[in-house]
Amino acid sequence: MSDFETVAASENQAARRGLSGEPGTPNQVGKPGKPRSLARDAWRDLRRKPIFWISLVLVLLVTAMAAVPGLFTSNDPADCVLSRQHAAPSGGAIFGYDFQGCDTYARAVYGARASLQVGALSALFTGLIALVVGMLAGFFGGWVDAVLSRVIDIVLGIPLLLAAIVLLKRVGSDSATVRIAAVIFVLAVLGWTTAARVVRSSVITAREQDYVAAARMLGAGNGRIMWRHILPNALAPAIVVLTIALGSFIAAEATLSFLGIGLREPTISWGIEINNGRVHMRESATPLVVPSTFLALTVLAFIMLGDAIRDAFDPKLR
Amino acid sequence: MFRFIVRRLLQMVLAFFGTTLIVYALMFAGQGDPIQALAGERPVTAAQRAYLTEKYHLDATGVGGFFYRYFDYISNLLRGDLGESLTGRSIGDILAAAWPVTIRLALIAIAVAVVFGVTAGVLAGIRRASIFDNATLLLTLLVLGIPTIVLAPLAQYFLGVRWQLFPPTAGADPDFFALLLPGIVLGSLSLATALRLTRTSVAENLRADYVRTARSKGLPNRRVVSVHVLRNSLIPVITFLGVEVGNLMSGAIITEGVFNIPGVGFNLFRGIRTEDGPLVVGIVSVLVVVYLVSNLVVDILYAVLDPRIRYE
Numbered sequence: 001m002s003d004f005e006t007v008a009a010s011e012n013q014a015a016r017r018g019l020s021g022e023p024g025t026p027n028q029v030g031k032p033g034k035p036r037s038l039a040r041d042a043w044r045d046l047r048r049k050p051i052f053w054i055s056l057v058l059v060l061l062v063t064a065m066a067a068v069p070g071l072f073t074s075n076d077p078a079d080c081v082l083s084r085q086h087a088a089p090s091g092g093a094i095f096g097y098d099f100q101g102c103d104t105y106a107r108a109v110y111g112a113r114a115s116l117q118v119g120a121l122s123a124l125f126t127g128l129i130a131l132v133v134g135m136l137a138g139f140f141g142g143w144v145d146a147v148l149s150r151v152i153d154i155v156l157g158i159p160l161l162l163a164a165i166v167l168l169k170r171v172g173s174d175s176a177t178v179r180i181a182a183v184i185f186v187l188a189v190l191g192w193t194t195a196a197r198v199v200r201s202s203v204i205t206a207r208e209q210d211y212v213a214a215a216r217m218l219g220a221g222n223g224r225i226m227w228r229h230i231l232p233n234a235l236a237p238a239i240v241v242l243t244i245a246l247g248s249f250i251a252a253e254a255t256l257s258f259l260g261i262g263l264r265e266p267t268i269s270w271g272i273e274i275n276n277g278r279v280h281m282r283e284s285a286t287p288l289v290v291p292s293t294f295l296a297l298t299v300l301a302f303i304m305l306g307d308a309i310r311d312a313f314d315p316k317l318r
Numbered sequence: 319m320f321r322f323i324v325r326r327l328l329q330m331v332l333a334f335f336g337t338t339l340i341v342y343a344l345m346f347a348g349q350g351d352p353i354q355a356l357a358g359e360r361p362v363t364a365a366q367r368a369y370l371t372e373k374y375h376l377d378a379t380g381v382g383g384f385f386y387r388y389f390d391y392i393s394n395l396l397r398g399d400l401g402e403s404l405t406g407r408s409i410g411d412i413l414a415a416a417w418p419v420t421i422r423l424a425l426i427a428i429a430v431a432v433v434f435g436v437t438a439g440v441l442a443g444i445r446r447a448s449i450f451d452n453a454t455l456l457l458t459l460l461v462l463g464i465p466t467i468v469l470a471p472l473a474q475y476f477l478g479v480r481w482q483l484f485p486p487t488a489g490a491d492p493d494f495f496a497l498l499l500p501g502i503v504l505g506s507l508s509l510a511t512a513l514r515l516t517r518t519s520v521a522e523n524l525r526a527d528y529v530r531t532a533r534s535k536g537l538p539n540r541r542v543v544s545v546h547v548l549r550n551s552l553i554p555v556i557t558f559l560g561v562e563v564g565n566l567m568s569g570a571i572i573t574e575g576v577f578n579i580p581g582v583g584f585n586l587f588r589g590i591r592t593e594d595g596p597l598v599v600g601i602v603s604v605l606v607v608v609y610l611v612s613n614l615v616v617d618i619l620y621a622v623l624d625p626r627i628r629y630e
Binding site: 150153154158159161162163165166169247251254255258259260261271274275277278281282285288289292295296299300303304307 | 329332333336337340459460462463464465466467468471472474475479480571572575576586587590591595598599602605606609
């Protein structure tokens, strides 16, 4: 299976078998009289990690690239002239031109937008589904939990790439917005399970805490307890999982576009660029190498960022 | 144990019907013209249309008609009859030719993962927080983070085309050497995960009481590590590799597509490219079954191997 699927699958399976170190309850470390919160501890830990800073800078850089690509290149990515086919670097085109005579660097820069859009929105929707399902399952328990957990098991059993292929084959439209929406929909519908499990387990832990009992005694209803008391505590681990998921959603989008069933021209996507560059790699390799590097660095940045934050928040690793 | 297996089987049956229903509903029902959807963007002749209508009972309408056709599809799938691709070849024949290649590729990938992943994982677990440990952690993070659509073409370009260490593509009847580079690319992900799993579980087991007992009995370090620790540490790794065998079999779509290996994934890749609807649905249906069954086998294997697993 492809990369994102394997990563997701192995993570899922690890989670299913209880191997992964799920973010546990905050432990009360710190000297008496000088309480330190878990977040404060984590931040102290994070500040010293070069990987955290490197990945944070990369993430900010790609976000800026997606928001204002004009800052990074003054060339138009759609300005393609066949007479410049595989031409050497010149002007603003620091990596030369590709098979169609487009500026390789400009296309890679403009490719950030679609990737980040898909990644961020998929992660957002995934997070929403996961929060609702995980919260309901964890808070109410009983038959609600039983039903929702079985649903999670079933969705987890569906291989992501294969299901995405079938779902996306159904989308005939070539409109850029429709295709982006379709890819986001597919990734969100298939990718929420891991996050939902994380939310469920942290809700179950939070539900038993004293402050929840106190709130209930003060007369707070279920809705208020879930929204005001449990949600803030269930959010942090979910955000960490979603940061890593964002990276794998970007890889998933590129893979689907690479296969020709995700985004399509004229939308600029790293997956499409890589596939085009691959076909003509014998004549010139830069149109393959440049978008590959952009994609790999972006995915890595999100995964490393999530990894670093998770390590910092996991008291067991201290 | 028995309850666990029954539960797990029921779950799989549900997942099987759920997934096939989705595959089927998306492919043949719903909006638009199912025959046109099957053919993609190609024109359909009147004769083809009449043939397909007859074959898939498309003249029956309503919910009853839909389920009639769905059970038709399921029973065909269970009997191993996958129909024909748009080019007229039997999908069963295509798959029969493709499986041996895919299995060989998967075995190479697994061998790479076991030999390098487990060895390096044990070393990293023993010397936790050493330079070697940190270096492997960083390396595995890199491998886990780099998508196959980057890794496969770049490996093909640098190792195959530029430096010519390996044949860049495999071709019709690939030998072991031609499959080596794709196997390494395919296995690198499993390698990284296997390494991390081994490392964590070795490091964990080294702190266990029975290791302390073994050491205080005066056993040499080599024996403690190779017999006491390794045996217990390999349980999660073996199950992981079991899942991976299933995953790798069920189509290294990108790797096979990039390296031109005529396996199952390659046929799916080509089916998507040429808009061959029946081929895609046929292969996806089979792959889903392979995936579900391999997951089931591994889950049960895991429960058998590790008595600490609770059966809920």
